[in-house]
Every structure is written in C-alpha cells, then in structure tokens.
Amino acid sequence: MSRHPHQNKPSEALVRQIIDFIVASHNPQANSLTIKFYGGEPLLNFEAIKTITTTIQELHRTKKITPKPSFSITTNLTLATTDILNFLIEHHYGMMISLDGKRATNDQGRGERVFDKVIHNLSYLQAKNAAMELSMTVTPHNIAKFRENWEFINSLGIPFLWKPDCSQSYSPETLEKLVNDLHACYAKPRNKIHDTSFVRISHKRQKKTHCIDPTTLATIDPQGSLLICNRVNDIIGDIWVGYDEKKILAAENAVPLFGNFIHPECPGCPSYDICKGGCYGVHLEHEEQSEMMHSTYTLNKTYCTFQHVYNVFLNESKLYHLLEGNA
Numbered sequence: 001m002s003r004h005p006h007q008n009k010p011s012e013a014l015v016r017q018i019i020d021f022i023v024a025s026h027n028p029q030a031n032s033l034t035i036k037f038y039g040g041e042p043l044l045n046f047e048a049i050k051t052i053t054t055t056i057q058e059l060h061r062t063k064k065i066t067p068k069p070s071f072s073i074t075t076n077l078t079l080a081t082t083d084i085l086n087f088l089i090e091h092h093y094g095m096m097i098s099l100d101g102k103r104a105t106n107d108q109g110r111g112e113r114v115f116d117k118v119i120h121n122l123s124y125l126q127a128k129n130a131a132m133e134l135s136m137t138v139t140p141h142n143i144a145k146f147r148e149n150w151e152f153i154n155s156l157g158i159p160f161l162w163k164p165d166c167s168q169s170y171s172p173e174t175l176e177k178l179v180n181d182l183h184a185c186y187a188k189p190r191n192k193i194h195d196t197s198f199v200r201i202s203h204k205r206q207k208k209t210h211c212i213d214p215t216t217l218a219t220i221d222p223q224g225s226l227l228i229c230n231r232v233n234d235i236i237g238d239i240w241v242g243y244d245e246k247k248i249l250a251a252e253n254a255v256p257l258f259g260n261f262i263h264p265e266c267p268g269c270p271s272y273d274i275c276k277g278g279c280y281g282v283h284l285e286h287e288e289q290s291e292m293m294h295s296t297y298t299l300n301k302t303y304c305t306f307q308h309v310y311n312v313f314l315n316e317s318k319l320y321h322l323l324e325g326n327a
C-alpha cells in the first residue's frame, strides 16, 4: 500500500473497505501476513495506518485472520512525532528510513532541515532498539560525495543500503570514481561495515517467479485500485469487486515482463550472474505510447551500468563472499 502517483488520502470508509478486502482475500494457510506502507510518504495519513494496524491485530486476536500479521513502513520520518514513533515501535514496525548522507547532500535532495529531523528521530528510535534500516539514494548530484556520505551513514551503526537513481544518467568518470570509493569504504574491518547492499545481490541470477500472483501479493493504492505491484501502476482490479481476470490475463499476455522473461540482451552479459534480474519494473523501460508488447521493453542502461560497476568492484576486491547465499 502503495507507491502511486496520486497522493490522495483514503477516506475512513475506504480504510474500512481495505481491511475488509484483506480479511476476505488473505490466505488463511499462510504462516504470516505482511502489510507494508509505501509512499510518497505514508505518514501523511497516519490515522489510516493506525486504524489498519490495530484492526488487523484485533482480527488476528479474534482468529478472523489466522496468519500472524507484521507491518513495515518506508518513510523519511519528517512527519513523525514522538507519538507516531512510539506507535511504530510498540507495533514492531520494520522501518526503512530514507537518508542520503550528510546534511548538505540530504537536504539538497530532500528539502531544508530534513536532515536534522531525521537524525533527531533516528536517535530516538535507536535508543528504543527499533527495527530499522536506512536507505541512501545515489544520484548524479551526490555521487561525487559517495564516500563521505557512505562513511557518515555507516558511522551511525544502523544497517543501510544504497541504491542508484536509475532514471538519470551518470558520467563514466563518476562511475570509475565510485569503484575507487567502494574500495576505500570496504577497506574497513568487516564488523564495522553496516552496508547490506551487496548482500541483497544474488550471486546467481534467480529464476524469476511470476510477478502477478494475487494469492501472495496485493498492492492497493489510495483510491482502492489493485495494482500489479508498487512499481508498476497498471490497474488489475479494485478492493470492492476484486481482481479482474481479464486484466490480469491481458497484462500477462502483453507484458512478458511479469513472467519468466529474460531480455534477449541478458544471456552473455558479463554481469549476468550477479545481476539481480529481479525487479523488471526497475530494470526495463516501457516505451511510452506503445501497445505494451514484448519488443517495446528496452533495458534501462543505467541499471545495467551499475550492475557492471558492482561486478568490477566485486571482481577487483575479491569480495564475492559478500553476496547472498555465498557467505
């Protein structure tokens, strides 16, 4: 619930309907039920988060929902009050918190005085041992300061990951410098590195599972539409009527993106084995005004370039053991 262009707040009635949809459509045989709030900024409607959280927990207590519910939120914490932080802690929220680096870098990208608010709230959460992770976005505007920002975030002692904004392009010089910066960052003793980015890269390309699977994942936008996922906004139903089988079928047929699709350029690529190959919503670009046919998807070259950067760094540093499943 959900990264969508519209930021309208769901009404109280809509929130009730979302809860009803979860009750009606969740898999009672599953071990767990995870509810994730994404934005934009989900704390813009904390009341909806609160209602959904407490109601779902109550429904679990009364056995109307059998899998144990858990909750997570992706937030920049700028709207968080002490009450909100306490609520998130009390309900064992996993938090992914955006912080791009030191004050100048962070506030250049995210607004004046955001850094001070985030650091203040982070200290509070750290003191309470809250479950959290930081997310550092690398852009063409801040990549020159990658090392100092990485070192600052690493010094906070909180697990973090960094990810490039692949919607923009980067000069070859900055990417070359990035490899050098990574060597300098990773020269620290292993137990002093809190960067989990490489752990998330599979050491072998994972077989892609089917993306559209209403039995395991539902993405709901603030209007109550059901989307393919939080990165691909195509509507395949709504919470009143449920999934529209015709739309699901049309998406599956028109967009091999969501099946076991491997782009023709991928086999033979030197980064094939480490390339996440996971989120096609990120690494393929949909050409506008196309009929959503197979051939209209092109690789996002910036995504590929960063895979090559990782590959070069991991080769040079002999740090392949950092990769998931290869420890």
Ligand code: SF4
Binding pocket: 263, 265, 266, 267, 269, 270, 271, 272, 275, 276, 277, 283, 299, 303, 304, 305, 307, 308
């Ligand atoms: S880096 Fe690009 S071309 Fe290579 S495997 Fe990944 S998506 Fe395919």
